Amino acid sequence: MEVVITDHPEQVMADIIAGAVRGGARTLGLATGSSPLPTYRELIRRHNDDGLSFAGVNAVLLDEYVGLPPTHPESYARFIRDNFTNHVDLGDVYSPDGMAPDSSAAADAYDARIAEVGPVDVQILGIGSNGHIGFNEPSSSLTSRTRIKTLTAKTREDNARFFDDDLSQVPMHVITQGLGTISDAKHLALVATGAGKAEAVAAAVEGPLTASCPASILQWHRRATVVVDPAAASKLTAADYYRYVYANKPR
Template sequence: MELVITDNAAEAGVLAGRIMADHVRRGARAIGLATGSSPLGAYRELIRQYRDEGLSFAGVQAYLLDEYIGLPVGHPQSYRQFIRDEFTSHVDFDDASVHSPDGNATDIPAAAAEYERGIAKNGPVSVQILGIGANGHIGFNEPGSSLRSRTRVKTLTPKTRADNARFFEDDLSQVPTHVLTQGLGTISDADHLLMVATGSGKADAVAAAVEGPVSAFCPASILQMHPHVTVIVDPEAAAKLQAVEYYRFAVANKPSWQSF
């Protein structure tokens, strides 16, 4: 695991976008996309490179981490719509190449299994961008999730629903209780995991994920078991880490041949 502390949140997003762009330029068959505020800076950098530097997503498949169950297609808070609004509609991604779990399927378990088959067929996912919840969740794998889980239904914690109410006019009753999410095992199949966390509200979760024990209580701690992980944080999100000086030293002394 490599931990990079940037000077600010904007730099974190730019670096994450550059890492994702490198994978695309090297011929990635598929990339993994996440929603929420954490990856927005990366998406802005990818859009910039598409417009200014000729970066193309033609032929690339994209797989979303999760989707609410029961929101109608096109709902402004559905994650498929979020990704389209914030990223894929601004570049040359074909809509048919952007895949999300089907939260409106008649048979939800069957839809989860079909999503797994799609990733296996079109993958591997070259790089998966991730955020982290204040309780340590990645995707919607809440504390207590199996470390080897696959795409499945999850029940959101009251805290997660409350945190997300701001996207639903601060009306908790509008926030779905259930989601379809890639499991921790599914996420771990990606070649490169790229987690972005900014702000003091993520400091405890980052410390638990990076320096704490590997535990289902902090789902993001599964990153410690992966062979290629980059964690990008701003100083506020790094505030609870114990080995800050070492992380800074390691990045400053990276071998010239070693990429992120």
């Protein structure tokens, strides 16, 4: 695992994604939420100003709320289009069907679709304050596949800000890629900023590999990068070492 501590996580993340795209990547895994937004803005800037093209590249989303149509302002299908994919020349964008009458069947179908268009070259990830990635809440199987998950009270409370601080409007269930599905990607790139993510980052990077911290699955992955600002890195005991390694990284 590579840990990058930087004042500009969006630049490092954009470098990772742009490098993969220019190197022939065919499928990107896109995360939603606030953490990757600066990265998407930087990629849009590079597309407009520097000629970064996503032509021929498809994308798959991590998750979707059950019961929200894709036109809902807080659906992730809508979020990713409003904040990224409608602004670049990306190809097809696939996401779980949160309105399917049979959510379990929809989850299975989406897992099959990811396998069909994959493997994912770079999977962008955020991290929840309880260590979740995607919507794999604590206790998620480390080999889980795409499935329905019940959100914890903490996650729903954290996300209420997107629903006018009305907890009753936050869906209870989601369809999410599992940790096993996520781990099929060639490269996992997790971004976190702010002191509120510091404990989760420390648990994921330096704690045990455990279902109690789903993001710790990155420790088991053949190629994982964690990009954090100094505040999110504030509880890492080996922060100086990570800085030293990155500063002396071979070309």
